[in-house]
Amino acid sequence: MASKRIIRMSDLLHTTPVFNRGYRFQWEQAQQSYVILYPEGLVRLNESATLILKQIDGKLTVHDIIQNLSAQFPDATGLDQDIVEFLKQAESRQWICLQ
Structure with missing residues (x-):
């Protein structure tokens, strides 16, 4: 059983989210929305998720x-x-890593 990582809110604020290898955030014309692409498929994102994930550049905390x-x-x-x-949910789904 995988252990769940517990991060205090004050520590979490100083982490930098990055997309995990094999997961790509992009506009998908066929879906007419932003998606997370990964080897097994894709996840169509709603507007809120898109706004948050657009911020992830490997530099912003x-x-x-x-x-x-x-x-x-x-x-x-x-x-x-x-x-x-x-962001916690995205990390648990392995879309991102909080560094």
């Missing part, structure tokens, strides 16, 4: 991503928690 999206959507409440939860 989770904190930076939260700041960028909070500036884009100043009236959104709970955005920081939503972003963190999404």
Whole structure:
């Protein structure tokens, strides 16, 4: 059984998300949406997931991503928690790694 990595929120904010090898984020014309491509298939992404994943460049930290999206959507409440939860899910699905 794989152990689940537990990261404190304060530590998580300083991690830098990167896409794992074999997973690619791109626009898919046939799907008319952004997708995560991987050897076994693809995942069609909703608008929220797309906005978060577009921020992943291997340089921005989770904190930076939260700041960028909070500036884009100043009236959104709970955005920081939503972003963190999404990134945790993306990591658990092995789309990304939090370094």
